[in-house]
Amino acid sequence: MAKWNGISKRRKNNVIEFGKKLVRRSKSTCELCGESGRSLSVYEVGKTEEKADLERCIHICDKCKNTIKKLNKASENDLRFLNHAIWSEENTVKAAAIHIISELEGENRYPWIDQMEH
Numbered sequence: 001m002a003k004w005n006g007i008s009k010r011r012k013n014n015v016i017e018f019g020k021k022l023v024r025r026s027k028s029t030c031e032l033c034g035e036s037g038r039s040l041s042v043y044e045v046g047k048t049e050e051k052a053d054l055e056r057c058i059h060i061c062d063k064c065k066n067t068i069k070k071l072n073k074a075s076e077n078d079l080r081f082l083n084h085a086i087w088s089e090e091n092t093v094k095a096a097a098i099h100i101i102s103e104l105e106g107e108n109r110y111p112w113i114d115q116m117e118h
């Protein structure tokens, strides 16, 4: 997760710049669940490094973001977007879905994940 305190302004500008590119790439839909008409924000997959990397950024809606933030509380229903994201043509989105699934598998309490093709 991004921690803005102490991180250079340049990095923040990077993310804003990525935001514009992501709007184009995502066509203003959530890249995880595919919903449009929701407020979208930039989310960095994995650990945060000094230099923001577009290859690790996805454009997601607040609902998906909240689900990712509270993965340990997410229900099967909350995680339906993974079925959409795992088939994304965008490698970053696919990688994000795999990353989320691997975290869930770490939790070891989602047997239904095994039934998902990945």
Ligand SMILES: [Zn+2]
Residues within 6 Å of the ligand: 030, 031, 032, 033, 034, 035, 060, 061, 062, 063, 064, 065, 081
């Ligand atoms: Zn979404």
